[in-house]
Amino acid sequence: MQAATIKLFLVHGSPNGLRTAELSNWSGKAIAAPRTEISELLKREELANPGFYLLTGVDPESGDRVIYIGEAENVTNRLKGHAAKDFWNSATVFVSKDENLTKAHIRYLEGALIERANDNGSAIVINSVSSGARLPESDAAEMDVFLEKCLQLLPVLGVPDFSKKVDHASESQDLLYCKIKGLTATGKRTANGFVVFAGSQAVLEHRPSAKRMRAKREQLIDKGLLQPKDDHLLFAKDVEFGSPSTAGSVVRGGNTNGLTNWKNAKGIQLKELETNET
Known part of the structure; x- marks a missing residue:
């Protein structure tokens, strides 16, 4: 991404209340608010326009994000319809300041975001299916640029779920390993938690006591992010978790202290590595 x-x-x-965000030389605008200020958000004139x-x-059961x-030609009306859903605690809206976003544009953007969120895997996507929209080549290119600007703003507004994964090949000295029963998973600390890289191995069976981690692992399996292979599970893609412990627990099939079970190539625990850095 370019500097902005x-x-x-x-x-x-x-800083956590109702706020707006804009980028220089960009036609878009973001408005975000916690659920406690949703009434104030719905009063914003911008939300009467098309947007996503x-x-x-x-998630109350797994503790995952x-x-x-969604998208709507009138965002205010659509958000009112979500009042009965209790899973969410904040809303972030994107509109165009020049009012040039059409229904096809916002459907295209919605579909692209859903696809990215599913590929990223750092949050459970409630609506996993979107019809999206086909656009003329020039419009699609314009919306791709618009989307990149949105992705720049989202982490600033407290939505890190679209951040790109770490390139572990270029920073191999920082790699960490979690081992169990001859299996090895490879990962790394990230700004949002901990990423386990594609090709990592995990135990096939959950521990009997691992109720929460069982649900988490089954979600990853259902999404195809964890796939059975011989006598173990294999990470099909990079998957980012909220903490080293959650990552380690998925690898080991039950509750795990990630600070002690993730170690570098020399066998030094993550806990000790971070202590030495402070």
């Missing part, structure tokens, strides 16, 4: 200047406006002065939105929260991605 972000204009962030805190409507009520709170993201509802983010936490969840996200819903």
Whole structure:
């Protein structure tokens, strides 16, 4: 991504409250708010226009981040329809300041975001299917640029679920390993938690006591991110977790202390490595 200047406006002065975000020389605008300020968000004139939105929260059973991605020609009306859903605790909306986003544009953007979120795997996507929209080549190229600007703003607004995975090949000295029963998983600390790289191995069976991790592992298997191979499971893609412990627990099939079970090539625990860095 290119360098950019972000204009962030805190409507009520709170960094976690209702806020708007814009980029220099960009026709888009983002408006975000916690659920506690949803009434104020719905009063914004911008939301009467076409746009797409993201509802983010936490799954009450697994503790994982969840996200819903939607679009509407009138975002205000659509968000009112989500009031009965209890999984989300914040909303982020993107609209165009020049009002040039059409229904086809926002469907295209919605579909692209759902696809990226599913590929990233760092959050459970509530709506895993989108019809998307086919656009003329020039429009699609324009919307791809618009989307890249949105992706620059999302982490600033507290939505890190679309951040690109770490390139582990270029930083091999920072790789960490989690081993169990002759199996090895490879990973690395990230700004959002911990990523386990494609090709890593995990135990085939869950521990009997691993209720929460069992559900998490089964979700990954259902998505095809964890795939059976011989006597173990294999990570088909890079998967980012919220912490080293969650990552290690998926690898080992039950609750695990990631700070002690992830080690570098010399066998030094992650806990010790981070202590030495401070």
